[in-house]
Amino acid sequence: MPGGRVARVAIDSPLPQLDQLFDYAVPEALADQAVAGAAVRVPLRSGGRLARGWIVELADQSAYEGRLSEVEEVTTLVPVLAPEVWALARRVADRAAGSASDVLRLAIPPRYVRVEKSWAKEHPAGAERPAAPEATDAPGEPDALDRAVADRARIALQALPGVTTLDGGATVGRWATTLASAAARVLARGESTIIAVPDHRDLAQLEQALHAVAPADRITRVDAGQTGGARYRGFLDCLDGTPRVVIGNRSAVYAPAARLGLIALWDDGDPLHAEPLSPGVHARDAALVRQEQSGAALVFSAHARSTEVQRLVGIGWCRQVEPERIARPRIVVDEAGSDPGTARIPSAAWRAARDAAREGPVLLQVARPGYAAALACARCGAPATCAACGGGLEQRGPRTPPACRVCGTHANPFRCAECEGERLRMVTVGTERTAEELGRAFPGTRVIVSDGARPLTEVGPEPALVIATRGAEPVAAGGYRAVLLLDGERMLLREALRVSEDCVRWWADAAALAADDAPVHLVGVRGRIATALATWTLAAWAEEELTARRELRFPPAVRVATVTARGPVLERPIAELRALGEGVDVLGPVPVDDGLERVVVRMDYGRAQAVAASLRASMIRVATERRRPVQGQPVRRPPTLRVRFDDLEAFG
Structure with a gap:
């Protein structure tokens, strides 16, 4: 069978115990459709239910010695989960003690069948990919930013204040023309750029600036302000292997852009870059992980630099780049x-x-x-x-x-x-x-x-x-x-x-x-x-x-996590966290709403991986605990243990 007879599937489920790859047999009838990256429906052993999921990889055999359940249905015509997006989702979820499927739900927009059928007809399997553009109209000679991007550096850019008028008459912030020019040069090299901005106002300026220096068919929007069909179409366009400039809000960081040469975040201190949905990974953190995995250049640009980016500059992780033309209000x-x-x-x-x-x-x-x-x-x-x-x-x-x-x-x-x-x-x-x-x-x-x-x-x-x-x-x-x-x-x-x-x-x-x-x-x-x-x-x-x-051990000088549950449930996780020793502080618990209590965990960055692993183990243990039913009383649901990393709510 092409690609192997066993599909390793990531289940789309909020249950922490299901956050792993499960092996399923690929039936002959689905052999051509069940490719890596395809969305599928597969059976779960509890009650004969079907669950959504994605095929992460295919193999010739499984380590499981019993009989494998079969893939029930392939629900997409094209593979929607790119390998680099899966690797990113897995890494950022582990960093935040979360589930990879929660990240994939943010990265892969809801399916629109009509849009997908139209796109698949325009992009038949095995078709030759479009060539990269010969050149763009990026103005002027390369400046310090362009040279740093060409070196694939991590950059903290002091944005130029002020506005500029484009040839078409539109007025945009100078920050937008700076990022557009850098993206145009990356596109001219046959590589893609991802630029994430906080909201629709910033997106409108950026899009106008890009249209002045890059081909319109190489600019792709993937943001929540679009209709569902338009957003899904933009996502599918990112899968065709064509170098392009992908722009959008915080979830654009997960776009499956081909041959990624640059990732840029505008105004990373804006709270709109913080993801409210579990596991709550900030776009800045996802961009840092993706840059490390892809080797692309990374630019954090803002008028007022965030303390998080300043910390990265201080430890030498980001290079500070000043504009060559001095301007200040x-x-x-x-x-x-x-x-x-x-x-x-x-x-x-x-x-x-x-x-x-x-x-x-x-x-x-x-x-x-x-x-x-x-x-x-x-x-x-x-x-x-x-x-x-x-x-x-x-x-x-x-x-x-x-x-x-x-x-x-x-x-x-x-x-x-x-x-x-x-x-x-x-x-x-x-x-x-x-x-x-x-x-x-x-x-x-x-x-x-x-x-x-x-x-x-x-x-x-x-x-x-x-x-x-x-x-x-x-x-x-x-x-x-x-x-x-x-x-x-x-x-x-x-x-x-x-x-x-x-x-x-x-x-x-x-x-x-x-x-x-x-x-x-x-x-x-x-x-x-x-x-x-x-x-x-x-x-x-x-x-x-x-x-x-730093003197107060407040973020971002240290990482923090909040753990919320009822008092008895918190006892064991607190003991395990305190056992981790130096570099980990457990503050609390303090009462919050509905009879719940919360602790705040402060940790040095070098101890964050151990804290995340400990908390993830606690979440799985709590979710899978069995409780004996008491006659005459309703069956109780398992207690909840909520974990959120980099949560500043406890600090006011």
């Missing part, structure tokens, strides 16, 4: 807004906005969407809370009564629980209230709001005030004539390990949207963080932040 630190009783927009920033609004768009970044996200008693200043449930009050519009954020109960009339005051004042002003105030202050000037409910990707060059929440700032044609970064002190008050790092990233990304020499006013922020932004020494600031976390 013209940032003015205005501390006045941080003092109680001062105006939200200080006079200098107000004048800058007024003057710039005569020439073009002005960006104002604010902390919150909505009208008034937080209210307080006007007499004593105590937070305004709901009389029914104790939740915080908010005002959702200029003429709507204050209401509870939790239960929705209207607080009209309001009476303060502390001083019995009856008047309210706004503590946090959102996009809508800001738009209302500025609309009165700038009569005749168009006011545009962009937030999570009404996101915009771009605005024109006409005069306008653009009020946006952090991360929702649209790109302005030709760049903004002024940028005001408001509510800085409120953003920094959020209790989280990464709050300072996130704020620097939000402010840097917004400042990078300014036109050359346009003023950027940082309002209400002082100290080292303001100095770092004003001088654009963001890599040095990331190193200082990393040093502080």
Whole structure:
């Protein structure tokens, strides 16, 4: 039989005890279809159920001495699991104490039969692969980045701030043209590139920049914003062996790109790169593993470098590359807004906005969407809370009564629980209230709001005030004539390990949207963080932040994992973790929701593999424990043991 008579299958199951390869006999009727990489349905011994899976490899014989069950059905016309994707899934799952099938579910999009049949007809088995493009229009001579990519280095790239206008008239960030140029040169060598970006706004800029320097038929999108059929078609195109530039969100890191020459992540500190589904592998970690397996170049590019990438630079794992052309925004630190009783927009920033609004768009970044996200008693200043449930009050519009954020109960009339005051004042002003105030202050000037409910990707060059929440700032044609970064002190008050790092990233990304020499006013922020932004020494600031976390043994100076279960279930895993000795700290347990308890495991990077193996063994043991049924009581499900590596939730 071609390729062997035994299929080794990875079962698609969340059960940790099934995270291994199972041998199945290949019946004669399926001999031509059951190839390595094909998706299949196979029987499980429990109850005659059928399970989905993928053929990882074929062999002539099995080590199992009994009679093998047969593959029931081959469900794809083409092999959808590339060998390099399986190797990547297995490696990152083991690193996070997870199941490879959970990773494959992210890597292989749901099947669309009609799309697959059409693609298979266009790509018959054994057909000759298209030749690599002769050349692309990558502009200029190779720079330091291109030389480092050609050397297949791991690179931490300081992105150039600012925007640029493409030949077609579109305006994109300079970061997008930098990555597009590098991808075009890799494509000209007959190799593929994968570029992962956080969201659709970044993806739109990157796609426009790529179309300016690379053939359109070699640019392939694989992202969650597409329709299911379009995404599956893009995934199948990656399987045809043609060198191409693959772009998408975090799951694009798993795309089966042929002859991979470059992997790039834009803004790896953005939380959208963190995978919420099990086993929760960050796109940055998957990219690091894939680079090691493939030998491709790796680029982490951002305006504000993450502490994780700074750690890699510090240990020599990544090479720091600076742009050959020095550029930095013209940032003015205005501390006045941080003092109680001062105006939200200080006079200098107000004048800058007024003057710039005569020439073009002005960006104002604010902390919150909505009208008034937080209210307080006007007499004593105590937070305004709901009389029914104790939740915080908010005002959702200029003429709507204050209401509870939790239960929705209207607080009209309001009476303060502390001083019995009856008047309210706004503590946090959102996009809508800001738009209302500025609309009165700038009569005749168009006011545009962009937030999570009404996101915009771009605005024109006409005069306008653009009020946006952090991360929702649209790109302005030709760049903004002024940028005001408001509510800085409120953003920094959020209790989280990464709050300072996130704020620097939000402010840097917004400042990078300014036109050359346009003023950027940082309002209400002082100290080292303001100095770092004003001088654009963001890599040095990331190193200082990393040093502080190293002293406290906080991530990313160490790796962490959280383990959650009911108290008795945690006892043995905790004992086994503590037995691992030096370099492993077990903190807790502490109570969480629904009677569960959680421990936090801190470990040196060199001990992470042993911790992952110990926790994986505990998960399998807990999942397979048998409990004797008690007469008259319902059969109890096995207890759960949830493990998540690199989980920062426990740190706030």
